[in-house]
Amino acid sequence: MKPSKNKFLHATVPKAIALASIFALGFVSASALALASNTSPPDDKTLQDVVVKGIEYQPNMLREDGSNVKVKKQLKGAKPLVANSNAPTPLTLSKRAPLLRESARSNDDPDFWIYDSFVTLTVDLDYDGYYSSFTLEFDVDTVYLSAPIYAVIYTSTSDVFTPFYTTEVYNINGDNTQDAIIVENQLVTGFPSNDYELMVMIYDAETDEVVAVTDGTDDADLAILSLESENYEYVETVEVVVIENGGALGIGLIAGLCLLAYRRLKS
Secondary structure, eight states, rough: OOHHHHHHHHHHHHHHHHHHHHHHHHHHOOOOOOOHHOOOOOOHHHHHHHHHEEEEOOOBBOOOSSBBBBBEEEETTTEEEEEEEEOTHHHHHOOOOOOHHHHGGGGTTEEEEEEEEEEEEOOOOOOSSOOOOEEEEEEEEESSSSSEEEEEEEESSSSSEEEEEEEEEEEEEEOOGOOOOOEEEEEEEEEOEEEEEEEEEEEETTTOOEEEEOOOOOOGGGGGHHHHHHHOOOOOOOOHHHHHHHSHHHHHHHHHHHHHHHHHOOO
């Protein structure tokens, strides 16, 4: 006796549901695995994509000929690609993680402070109001007669700051205003068009401890800076086609008209 349609359906539906469930679970697992494999630590990827070229110098420290001693650098995520000095900058090798504003500002040392800072936006290739180059100048003071320090410059569009430039070690002398440092930054990649805030952290070069911090909350010059890296600068190329008149064509035309006039006069 053949099974009825109802019995056949009752036997088939559970199998179909089970197969569909297995397929769905497999698809979800595969998707989760793919997502996990594609989400490597975002901080590392961001730091690798950030490339900055910089020139740093102290404007009041001059050679005998009156020129500045300038240090040129190219950095990737605050780590130098080419070493230009033997001066130690341990932070570039060990402390590259992004920082929260609160944690960064919790280590100030009363023996050091940043007297003032200035930012000048310099290059906007596509004239869209976002600059790919800027100059940062800051003056660090201390209660000590002299102290070796270095600075790490961070950037942010929120309360999480990421390092993008590390200076060489240099000396400051008490509260002397003649030991300020200037860093000319050229953003190559890693900065989408946005309004950024800068944070400057000063480290004791002998202990690698944070001794002074400033950001946009206490210095308006470091807040709301319209920046973008060079790969976001768009410059439209305009092709100009010039059609020249005259020359050999003009002479030929004039000669032809003269010949036509001469024949008419003869006839």
